[in-house]
Amino acid sequence: MAKKEKEIEEYITHLYVHVNEIEHFVLFSGISVQQFIRHFSDLSALLLLKHRYEEASFNIHTQLEFVVNDEFNRFLKDFTERSTALCFLDFTDERKLNMLSPQEQAELLYIAHKKETLRLPFYHHLQNRFVYLTDESQEITKIYFRDTEDFNHLVASVFNQYINEKAKTTAFWRKKNNIILPELTTEKVETYADYYEDGVLMSLFKMGKTNYGIEIRSLPENIFPDEVLGDLKLHLEKSADFIIEL
Template sequence: MAKKEKEIEDYITHLYVHVNEIEHFVLFSGISVHQFIRQFSDLSALLLLKHQYEEASFNIHTQLEFVVHGQYNRFLKDFTERPTALCLLDFTDERKLNMLSPQEQAELLYIAHKKETLRLPFYHHLQNRFVYLTDEGEQITKIYFRDTEDFNLLVASVFNQQISEKAKSTAFWRKKNNIVLPELTSKKVEAYADYYEDGVLMSLYKMGKTSYGIEMRSLPENIFPDEVLGDLKLHLEKPADFLIEL
């Protein structure tokens, strides 16, 4: 019997990834600020360069607002209720904000306005690991990474979170059979580094009772990243280039 072709409904989630290694940023479609903060929940504070959150703290030196670790849940809840364009970066201590020069402050405002940088946006005083930018509908997200390993960890986390959510619907069955969920490791994400530079669509689906697969499809350079998920049917007609088995 011929194997049944998968339909769009057979997939759990899709993630588009396009890495710009020279400028240290990645374009995503299919990722959310909730997933980002859930993975990097150890970040001390977030400087809000573009937002509409009304309960943020205010830094006099920079005239910018920020949220600290204990406010993340409230911040995310507000974003869910009132989606908006976001631009933020992490920092370690408010005292370090007071050390930013006028030039550095101007660069931060430029990032928020243009969604691009004048130079690599990693500041000595802030010790930031990221700059995170997304549009109102989170159709396209641009993240600057200081460390490539954080990119690998984030991609792995996005899929592992989805596998965990999928498994919740069979929680009783899992408990009864003592099933350990499969996991995508950052090392396995890193193994496909060469392909992210051209832009790939990563599509997660359930292969069996306890196994999952991630199909990877290279996409043309002339596509618009914010339209990838809207054109899924077209992209999925192309056979997968690779399959990551979990």
């Protein structure tokens, strides 16, 4: 008997990933700023290049605003209540902002306006690990990563967050809360690195009572990243190229 194809409703979530290794950025669809900051919750501060958050602190040297770690939750709550286009990067200490040259400040403004860079956007004084850009709908998010490992950890974290949330709503897990949840490791994410450069759809589903799977499908080069999740039915008609079992 032929294996029954899954319906869209049987999937928990989908994530589109397209890696540009040369320019150190990744295009995502299906990721939220809440998930991103939840994963990078240990960051000291965020320099806001484009936003509408009214409670941010102000740096006189750069004439830019920022939020420190203690304000992350308030910042996310504000964004949830009124989504806006966002552009920010991390930094360690406000004193480092005062060391940015006029050229570097101009580059930051260019990034916020054009959503692209004049050069790799990683600054010696700031020691930033990423630059995050998204529109108010979050249909497409562009993230520059200094280190590929941060990308691998983020993808694993996003799927593990969904698995944890699914477990909380399942009576089976509530009765047996000593059971260890399945987890996507960064090693498994890295295994398929060669395919991310062409753009892939990663689809999480539940395989049984205690295990999950992630289907990976390579997508055509001529697609528009912000339309991938709107065309799920079309993409899911294609058989998965690989399945990661968790």
